[in-house]
Every structure is written in structure tokens, then in C-alpha cells.
Amino acid sequence: MFKNEEMEINLGPQHPSTHGVLRVKLRLDGETITHCKPVIGYLHRGVEKICENQTFFQGQVWTDRMDYCSAVANNLGWAEANEKLFGITVPRRAQYIRTLLNEFNRLASHLIWLATHALDIGAMTVFLYAFREREDILDMNEAFCGSRLTTTAFRIGGLREDLPPGFEKMARKFLAKFPTCLEEYENLLSENRIWKKRTVGVAMLSAEDAIALGVTGPVLRAAGVPYDIRKAFPYAAYAEMDFEVPTQTAADTYARYLVRMAEMRQSARIIQQCLDGMPEGPVMAKIPKILKPEVNEVYHATEAPKGEIGYYLVGEKGSTNPYRFHVRAPGFINLQSLPKMAEGGLIADIVAAIGTLDIVLGEIDR
Amino acid sequence: MNKFLRTLIPFDIAKGMAITGKHFCKVFFTANRRKVPFHIVSEYPEVVAKVQPRYRGRLTLLKDEQGEIKCVCCLACEKICPTQVITIEKGKKEGRKMPYPVRYDFEMERCIFCEFCVESCGFDSIILNHQFELATYNREDFSLGMEGLSQNMFEPSPVGKFSVADD
Numbered sequence: 405m406f407k408n409e410e411m412e413i414n415l416g417p418q419h420p421s422t423h424g425v426l427r428v429k430l431r432l433d434g435e436t437i438t439h440c441k442p443v444i445g446y447l448h449r450g451v452e453k454i455c456e457n458q459t460f461f462q463g464q465v466w467t468d469r470m471d472y473c474s475a476v477a478n479n480l481g482w483a484e485a486n487e488k489l490f491g492i493t494v495p496r497r498a499q500y501i502r503t504l505l506n507e508f509n510r511l512a513s514h515l516i517w518l519a520t521h522a523l524d525i526g527a528m529t530v531f532l533y534a535f536r537e538r539e540d541i542l543d544m545n546e547a548f549c550g551s552r553l554t555t556t557a558f559r560i561g562g563l564r565e566d567l568p569p570g571f572e573k574m575a576r577k578f579l580a581k582f583p584t585c586l587e588e589y590e591n592l593l594s595e596n597r598i599w600k601k602r603t604v605g606v607a608m609l610s611a612e613d614a615i616a617l618g619v620t621g622p623v624l625r626a627a628g629v630p631y632d633i634r635k636a637f638p639y640a641a642y643a644e645m646d647f648e649v650p651t652q653t654a655a656d657t658y659a660r661y662l663v664r665m666a667e668m669r670q671s672a673r674i675i676q677q678c679l680d681g682m683p684e685g686p687v688m689a690k691i692p693k694i695l696k697p698e699v700n701e702v703y704h705a706t707e708a709p710k711g712e713i714g715y716y717l718v719g720e721k722g723s724t725n726p727y728r729f730h731v732r733a734p735g736f737i738n739l740q741s742l743p744k745m746a747e748g749g750l751i752a753d754i755v756a757a758i759g760t761l762d763i764v765l766g767e768i769d770r
Numbered sequence: 771m772n773k774f775l776r777t778l779i780p781f782d783i784a785k786g787m788a789i790t791g792k793h794f795c796k797v798f799f800t801a802n803r804r805k806v807p808f809h810i811v812s813e814y815p816e817v818v819a820k821v822q823p824r825y826r827g828r829l830t831l832l833k834d835e836q837g838e839i840k841c842v843c844c845l846a847c848e849k850i851c852p853t854q855v856i857t858i859e860k861g862k863k864e865g866r867k868m869p870y871p872v873r874y875d876f877e878m879e880r881c882i883f884c885e886f887c888v889e890s891c892g893f894d895s896i897i898l899n900h901q902f903e904l905a906t907y908n909r910e911d912f913s914l915g916m917e918g919l920s921q922n923m924f925e926p927s928p929v930g931k932f933s934v935a936d937d
């Protein structure tokens with residue numbers, strides 16, 4: 405009497421829980437997903453091509469606009485890739501300030517992840533609390549570089565300006581209250597039965613699959629692989645910092661939540677060390693006015709909040725523009741694991757899978 | 771047995787409710803009191819929002835003490851701008867040795883407020899002011915110049931035209 409058929413539906417591109425303009429084509433058998441295919445490109449601006457037509461100095465503003473939730477981390481990768489290309493050594497104080505701001509940015513990015521991920525799954529309160537703390541971090545961004553989201557925080561060779569007066573006080577005040585806030589979030593979520601039902605055992609991605617797909621960041625660490633570029637290939641001032649790389653073995657959404665919460669604690673630790681051990685000195689290296697590369701190509705990877713962000717730059721002799729510029733965006737590569745996570749699961753769980761990947765479409769489409 | 775009890779009695783929910791309740795009470799008993807100096811939510815359009823000293827707002831041309839435009843048309847800002855929104859026309863003015871900008875056009879709708887122009891200017895003749903309420907109804911209002919109809923590049927830091935704080 406009834407026909408048995410698979411149904412095809414679209415999730416997005418305008419859907420509040422796809423975190424931007426992501427479209428996911430789903431084929432459903434009842435409520436079970438049998439086929440899942442992300443469709444991207446709605447936010448494509450051609451950042452890589454634009455950067456090839458601009459000087460090395462100007463390129464930084466485009467990295468802000470890729471992953472707008474972690475602009476400082478993107479700036480850091482760009483600045484360091486260029487410094488590698490030009491052979492510039494950055495003063496130690498600048499390295500420390502970079503590390504400090506980068507960790508603040510990691511906190512901001514993880515907070516926005518926690519807020520939206522919880523909101524997707526149905527926990528509204530955490531959203532408001534997490535944004536309250538994120539606001540303080542954005543204020544600090546504003547105090548340092550004058551802008552909240554699109555920071556353009558660093559310059560090739562160091563920083564534009566030193567920390568503003570009063571910054572340290574703001575940072576210390578934030579650090580003093582942040583552990584209590586983290587406890588608050590954990591009290592709201594960690595034990596909550598609805599949260600656990602929606603996350604434990606949902607969207608599994610084993611370590612083998614994660615490595616095969618090139619997934620990095622907290623998603624990989626939640627599968628038990630302790631790979632963090634800050635530890636494996638230290639950059640900025642991370643070699644001098646004392647911190648741990650939190651891992652979990654369950655490889656589900658709940659494990660990723662635990663990893664990110666633990667990471668926030670480690671970030672706060674790094675910030676504390678940066679503030680305590682801040683060396684004196686200049687913040688800008690001596691660099692020539694017009695930058696012309698000597699080496700031909702560099703690849704520089706840093707640990708953005710979402711995973712490994714790598715900048716590949718090819719310089720031409722005598723040219724002030726990059727000949728080729730490519731970004732290895734963590735969101736783009738992490739998104740490949742979405743079919744692996746979602747297929748065979750329920751349709752309601754795809755929202756959890758998208759949220760746990762912590763994607764930003766500005767970076768995926770570029 | 772323990773697990774059964776935990777499922778039966780919603781401790782986890784109670785824990786969450788306690789936190790929410792705590793914050794609710796805190797706000798409920800302190801809201802609208804003069805003594806409380808700080809609220810998390812600011813009443814923005816009614817209360818003027820404070821920005822940090824380094825805030826990057828709208829581009830402004832500066833004048834020196836004699837009321838002369840400081841810009842000497844070195845075109846550094848025009849070259850460095852990542853979105854090419856500055857157009858300068860060089861000119862001469864009687865009694866002034868340095869070149870004088872006849873035109874200084876600034877297309878604000880494409881400006882990304884990066885402050886590269888200010889950084890590149892060796893004569894301190896431009897700044898980004900603290901103005902952030904920059905929306906207008908007409909596209910033409912975004913084209914600022916040395917002499918404009920409603921806005922121009924010299925206004926020090928007017929509050930936005932459509933701010934409630936204005937009235």
C-alpha cells in the first residue's frame with residue numbers, strides 16, 4: 405500500500421544551524437541519513453587571487469575576513485609565513501604579545517563555538533553566558549588594535565604598536581573571573597541529561613578516518629591523537645610556554661566538547677604565563693620599506709582554534725606581490741569528514757555534527 | 771541503583787537551574803540601581819557607546835594650527851590602501867611651498883577601516899576618528915570629499931546622523 409522511497413532534502417543554505425551559508429544535500433531513509441553531501445561556495449570571494457594582486461603588506465586584511473571568529477590567529481599565520489619568506493626575526497616582546505593575543509582569540513573562538521553549538525542542540529542559557537565573556541575579549545582586541553573582529557593585529561616583522569596602557573589590568577581581570585565562568589558552563593552542560601543524550605556517541609569519527617581525511621584541531625584530538633602544532637612545531641613564543649595538549653578517546657561530540665573545554669583552561673594558563681613573563685624591548689624588527697622576497701616558496705602552518713591553518717606563499721624575484729598564494733583552511737578540510745560523521749545517523753544529529761566541527765563558511769569558501 | 775536514583779531525581783537540571791536562578795536574582799535586585807556601576811548589557815542608542823582610544827572609525831583629514839590642510843600629496847595613502855578608496859589630485863596653492871590636494875575623495879562604502887593609510891602617512895595628516903555610526907540612506911552620502919554637502923572629511927567626530935543620542 406505504501407511506497408518505500410528515499411527522500412532527498414536540502415539543509416541550508418539559509419539555515420540557522422549551518423553556521424553560515426552551507427548547504428547540505430541529504431538523502432533520507434525515514435529519519436536515517438543514507439547519503440550526505442556538503443555543497444559550498446556561496447561565500448566565495450576569491451581571497452587567494454585578490455592577495456596575488458596585492459602587496460605582501462596589504463594581504464593581511466584579507467586573512468581577517470576568512471575566519472572572522474579567529475582573525476588574530478589568521479593574522480599570526482600570515483605574518484609568520486611572510487617573515488619566513490623574507491627571513492625576518494621578530495623581537496621577543498612582539499612574540500609574547502602575539503602569543504597572548506592568539507590565545508585570547510582561541511578563547512573567543514571556542515566561546516562562540518560553545519555558544520552556537522549549545523544553541524543548536526537546545527541549550528539557550530550557555531549562549532548568553534558565553535557571549536558575555538567573549539565581549540570582554542573583543543574589548544581587549546579593540547583596545548589593542550582598534551577593531552573588534554577584523555583585527556589586522558600584526559605587521560610583518562612585529563607589531564604596529566605596543567600594548568596600550570591598561571591592557572594588562574583588563575587581561576588580569578578577565579583571567580581572574582574566567583575559571584568561574586568555565587565552571588558555570590560545565591555545570592550547565594556536562595551532566596545535563598539532554599546535552600548528554602544529544603552528544604554522547606553522536607557523530608563518531610575514528611582516529612584512522614580523521615587522519616585519512618586530514619582533519620586537524622580539536623576534532624582530531626578528541627579521537628585520541630595528541631597532535632597540536634603549538635607543541636609539535638612551536639612558533640611564536642610557544643616553545644617557552646608550559647601547557648598540555650588535552651585529548652580524549654571517545655571520538656564523539658561529547659569528547660570534542662570536553663577537549664575544547666580543557667583547551668580553554670590551557671589557553672588561560674598560557675595567557676597567565678605570557679603576562680607574567682612579558683619581556684621588555686622593541687616590538688618591531690627593522691625591515692626594508694619595500695618587501696621583496698629572496699626565497700621562492702614557503703609553507704607555514706600554525707594552530708588556529710579550528711585546526712591547522714597553513715599559508716603557502718610563492719614569491720617572485722623582484723616582485724612585491726606573491727606569485728601564488730594558497731590557504732590550507734582548517735574548516736574546509738574538516739568539513740570533508742561531515743559525510744563520515746552523519747551517514748547512518750539520524751537527521752537531527754547532523755546539526756550536532758556541523759556544530760561540533762566548528763566551521764566558519766568565510767574560511768571554507770574564501 | 772545509584773544510577774536509577776540519579777535518573778529519577780533531576781540533579782543535573784537542578785544544578786543548571788540554580789545557576790540561571792542565581793544570575794536572575796543578581797540582575798533582578800541590582801537592575802536600575804544607581805549604585806551598580808556596571809551592567810553587562812548597555813543601553814546603546816540611548817546611552818552613547820564608549821570606544822577605546824585606538825578605535826578605528828572614519829577617515830578624517832587634519833588641519834594644522836593655521837587652518838591649512840596638512841596633507842602634502844605624497845600619495846602614500848592612496849598606494850597602500852588595500853581597496854583603493856582614496857583618490858587624490860595634486861595641485862598648487864598661492865603662498866604654499868608644498869603641493870596641495872585639490873581633490874581628496876574617499877569612498878567610504880568600500881573602506882575596510884584597516885588604518886594602513888594612517889600608518890603610511892609620514893606627515894600625520896590623516897587619522898581614523900571614533901565615529902562608528904556611519905550608515906546612511908543614500909549611496910552618494912558615502913562619497914566623502916573636501917567639500918561635501920552633508921558630510922565632509924574635516925568634521926572632527928560628529929555623532930552619526932541617525933543616532934538617537936542626537937535628539
Ligand code: SF4
Pocket residue numbers: 829850851852853854855856880881882883884885886887888
Ligand atoms: S582605512 Fe584602509 S581601506 Fe580605509 S582608506 Fe585607509 S587604507 Fe583604505
Ligand code: SF4
Pocket residue numbers: 840841842843844845846847848858890891892893894895896
Ligand atoms: S599619505 Fe598623508 S601626506 Fe601623503 S597624500 Fe596621504 S594624507 Fe597626504
